[in-house]
Amino acid sequence: MSATVLVVDDEDLARENVRETLTDAGYEAIEAGDLSQAHKYIDEGAADIVLLDVMLPDGSGLTLLDRIELENPSPPVILITAFGEVDTAVEAMKKGAQDFLQKPLDLERLIQAVEKAHEVVALRRELDMLRKSTTGQVEMVVGKTPVMLQILVEAERASSAQASILITGETGTGKNVLAQAIREMGPRADKPFIPINCPALPDTMIESELFGHEAGAFTGAQKRKPGLIEIADSGILFLDEISSTKPEMQAKLLQVLEEKTFRRVGGVKEISVDIQILAASNRDLKAMISEGKFREDLYYRLKVLDLHLPPLRDRIEDIPALVGAFIRQLNMRTGNVVSGISPRAIEALKAHDWPGNIRELNHIIERAMLFCDDETIDLGHLPPEFQNTQE
Numbered sequence: 001m002s003a004t005v006l007v008v009d010d011e012d013l014a015r016e017n018v019r020e021t022l023t024d025a026g027y028e029a030i031e032a033g034d035l036s037q038a039h040k041y042i043d044e045g046a047a048d049i050v051l052l053d054v055m056l057p058d059g060s061g062l063t064l065l066d067r068i069e070l071e072n073p074s075p076p077v078i079l080i081t082a083f084g085e086v087d088t089a090v091e092a093m094k095k096g097a098q099d100f101l102q103k104p105l106d107l108e109r110l111i112q113a114v115e116k117a118h119e120v121v122a123l124r125r126e127l128d129m130l131r132k133s134t135t136g137q138v139e140m141v142v143g144k145t146p147v148m149l150q151i152l153v154e155a156e157r158a159s160s161a162q163a164s165i166l167i168t169g170e171t172g173t174g175k176n177v178l179a180q181a182i183r184e185m186g187p188r189a190d191k192p193f194i195p196i197n198c199p200a201l202p203d204t205m206i207e208s209e210l211f212g213h214e215a216g217a218f219t220g221a222q223k224r225k226p227g228l229i230e231i232a233d234s235g236i237l238f239l240d241e242i243s244s245t246k247p248e249m250q251a252k253l254l255q256v257l258e259e260k261t262f263r264r265v266g267g268v269k270e271i272s273v274d275i276q277i278l279a280a281s282n283r284d285l286k287a288m289i290s291e292g293k294f295r296e297d298l299y300y301r302l303k304v305l306d307l308h309l310p311p312l313r314d315r316i317e318d319i320p321a322l323v324g325a326f327i328r329q330l331n332m333r334t335g336n337v338v339s340g341i342s343p344r345a346i347e348a349l350k351a352h353d354w355p356g357n358i359r360e361l362n363h364i365i366e367r368a369m370l371f372c373d374d375e376t377i378d379l380g381h382l383p384p385e386f387q388n389t390q391e
């Protein structure tokens with residue numbers, strides 16, 4: 001599939017030259033001679049890829065880059081700098097540009113850079129198709145880093161195969177968000193989705209909660225009660241923080257996974273179920289296996305597909321798009337009119353270590369919007385520990 005490249009350059013001749021090269025290579029090209037025209041195209045969502053000259057008559061191309069990075073999805077940007085402007089190129093890469101080229105343009109290098117950007121765009125298109133066929137959660141999964149796009153594509157394939165999926169990652173990396181997205185992408189979207197927060201279930205309750213019980217199975221069990229596994233039949237059972245389950249429970253879960261049958265507490269009859277299992281853990285299950293705390297056979301049953309969400313500090317390129325998404329969500333919820341965030345505030349956010357990952361980022365933006373009576377979130381709206389990260 002072809003892609004549309006927005007060429008932003010104030011020199012007519014240079015622009016035409018680039019356009020010709022691009023159209024010869026099979027791309028569509030649209031042109032802007034200044035920032036304001038380029039902004040219009042970006043607002044319309046007209047560009048899949050942006051080729052951006054830095055020096056423009058109405059300002060620096062870097063400001064447009066800041067604006068683009070808040071979009072979700074944001075088109076990959078290839079920056080064009082004057083010869084020797086290494087600092088600008090470095091700054092642009094930090095801001096999230098995909099690549100940079102120096103003038104005079106080497107047209108072969110140009111096509112290579114555009115082709116690489118095109119691969120990213122193609123992967124996103126696959127996801128967009130998916131998003132259109134779902135009702136919103138998939139859209140929630142913001143991320144343009146290749147690792148995130150890869151996770152979504154793999155999740156999509158596994159969800160249509162209805163295989164068991166194990167989602168791992170530190171706290172706040174989006175395991176619950178991803179589990180919901182997987183549900184929406186797969187054929188069980190309108191079937192039951194039963195989340196079980198394993199640590200919240202007391203040991204004494206977990207068995208009857210999961211498997212249900214027959215009347216008279218134990219004191220207080222007056223009536224037969226179906227368990228969550230039975231309720232999840234034909235749908236998805238989401239075992240959140242599976243690492244906290246005890247060995248006896250692990251053995252029982254293994255049986256459900258292997259034989260697709262179980263017995264109610266106090267019951268003799270084998271009941272068959274058709275459930276897809278998703279499990280999540282923020283602990284290292286492999287380490288728990290070697291310590292003898294988690295069954296290896298259960299682990300392999302669960303991870304027909306293993307999706308590992310990277311910590312936010314390893315995907316800081318996603319910070320602007322996440323911030324943009326949170327600002328839009330919070331504006332809607334609170335009626336605020338915050339329109340953006342300053343580049344130095346973004347820099348400060350990128351320099352943070354994010355032990356609480358995306359959840360922590362969400363809280364920081366929520367707090368900033370409370371303090372912000374302006375249109376733009378700035379450094380001063382962030383907590384004190386963010387203020388001294390500037391050199």
Ligand SMILES: Nc1ncnc2c1ncn2[C@@H]1O[C@H](COP(=O)(O)OP(=O)(O)OP(=O)(O)O)[C@@H](O)[C@H]1O
Binds near residue numbers: 170171177322362
């Ligand atoms: N990819 C994402 N795009 C947008 N928002 C996200 C994304 N991932 C996570 N979030 C936000 O971060 C918050 C935390 O995500 P989630 O609850 O899924 O994390 P978790 O990995 O399950 O954490 P825990 O291990 O503590 O249960 C969510 O409420 C959501 O606002």
Ligand SMILES: [Mg+2]
Binds near residue numbers: 175176240280
């Ligand atoms: Mg969670």
